[in-house]
Amino acid sequence: MEIINDNQSTLVVDNQCSSTQVTPIAMDHDDDKETRWMAIDKSECPNKFIQYVDEASKQDQIIAHTRYSTRQLQLEPGMKVIDVGCGAGKDLSRLESIVQGTGEVYGMDISREMVECAKSRMSHLPNVQVFCGNANSIPFDANYFDAVRCERLLQHIPQPDDVIAEMVRITKRGGRIVITDIDWTSSTISIPKHVEQINSIIIKDVVFNAHPAIGLHLKGRMKKNPQITDVDIFAQCLYTDSLSVADDFLWLGERGKMAVTQGLISEDEYMQWREAVEQMEEEGSFVFTINLFTVSGKIDK
Template identity: 30%
Template sequence: MLRAAASGSGRAYKQQLIDLLGLEPGQTVLDAGCGPGTDLPALAERVGEQGTVIGVDRDPAMLARARERTHALREVEVREGDVHALPMDAGSVDRAKIDRVLMHVTEPTEVLAQLHRVTRPGAVIGLVEPDWDTLVVDAEDIRTSRAFTRYTTEEVVRHATIGRSLARLADKAGFSIETVAATTPVFREFEDADHTLGLGRNMQQAIDAGRIDQDRGRRWFTSLSEGPFYASFTLVTVICSR
C-alpha cells in the first residue's frame, strides 16, 4: 500500500487525516500499526520537540525501517507490540491513528478497545480503512472483473468491508463519531495497480481455487495492459473522540 499512499489520492487522504486529528504542540500521539514509519515524521512536526510520537508495530522489518526513518527525531519512539495489546499505559495518549490495519487484524473490536484504553478523555482518534467491495477494475469482460472483486473480498482480505463498518464499530467501542469521509484512490497505470491491488497474484489464486476459469482469467489480466487503464476503490476515514 506504500504506492497507494504516495499517489495523489493517497497523499490527500493522509493530509486530511492528520488535519482532522487537530494535533497540537506538546501532545502525545500514537500511530498504531505504524509499518515503516511513513507518517511518523509528519506527526512529529505537528507536536514539536515537547511532544511525543509513538509508533507501534509487530513486524521486525517494519520496525527497523521506522527506526531508520526517524533516528534523528528525538520526539519519536518506535515500540514493538501487537495492536491487540498496545504496549502503553491507560489514558496516556492525546491523539491516535490507525491506518489500513484493521482489515488485517484478528479482532478489530479488540483493537478498538485497546485504543479506547490508551487514550485520555477528550482524545481524538482517526481510523482509515478501505471497503474492498467497492473495488472496480475496468475491462471489456466485466463479469470477470466482478468475479475478481468477489474473490478479493471473500478470500484475500480478512475484513474486506470494514471501511463501511468503522463508524458503527467505533461507536460500540465507546467513541463519539465526529466525522465520516470517503476518498477514492484512482489507478491509471496498470503496473502500479498490479503491484498495489494484486491483480495478477490474486487472479492466479482465484484460478487455482477454481473460482475463475483459467483461460478467461488470463485473457482478462492480459487485456488490462493493452489500453487505457482504470481501477479504484473507496477509502473511509472516521474521526472520533474519547
C-alpha cells in the same frame, strides 16, 4: 460525509516503480490472519515490502488523504500520539513536527523489519520511539494518549473491534482516534460484458486479508463503541487509468491469479479476463477505482 473524485486525484506513478510490486499475502479462512503481515519478516526480500509502502504513500491521493487524517487528530504542541501499525514510519516525522519537542510520538508495528527501518529513519528525533507490538495489547496505561491513529491496519486484524477498544482504552477523555482503511470490494474496472462475471469473482470473492471491506464498515464499528462520540467519515475515490499502477499498487493482477489458486475460476477464465483488461489498456479505455475511508471520533468516558 465528504467524497473526493476530481481531476487532481489521478494516481500517477513513474514506471520505475514497477520494481516495487509485491504479492499480497494470501490466506485461507482457517489461517491465523493476525500474523499474516509478519510474513514480511520471513520473506526473502523484506525491503521490497517497505519500498512498496513507501512508493504507494507518495501518490498524490494518498498524501491528500493522510493530511486530512492528520488534521482530524487535532494535535497541538506537547501532546502524546501513537501510530498503531506504523509500518516503516512514513507518518511519524509529520506527527513530531506538530507536537514538537515537548510532545511524544510513538510508532508500533508487528513487523520487526518495519520497526527497524522506522527506528533508523527516526533516529534524529529523540521524542519519537518505535517498537514491536500487537495492536490487541498496546503496552501503555489507560488514558495515556491525546490521540491515536492507525492506517490500513484493521483489514489484516481478525477482531478489529477489539483493536478499536484498545485504542479507546489508551486515549484520554476528550482525545481523538482516527482510523483509515480501504474497501477492496469497491474495486471497479471498466470491463467488457463478456468477462463481467469473472471480474466480479476476482473482486468480491478472492481472500487475501481478514476484512477486505473494512473501510466501508469503519463508521459502523466505531459507532458501536459507546465511548466514541462525534464520529465523522471522509471517503475518497482513488482511481487510475494505468494498468501497471493497478497491478503494482492495488494488486489487481495478483488478485486474478489468486482466484485461480483458490479454485474460484479456471486458468482459461483468468487468461480471458486478463486479455480483456490488457486490451482496454492498449485502447486507452482502462479505468480502475477503489474507495478509501477515514473515520474519526472523540473519546467520552
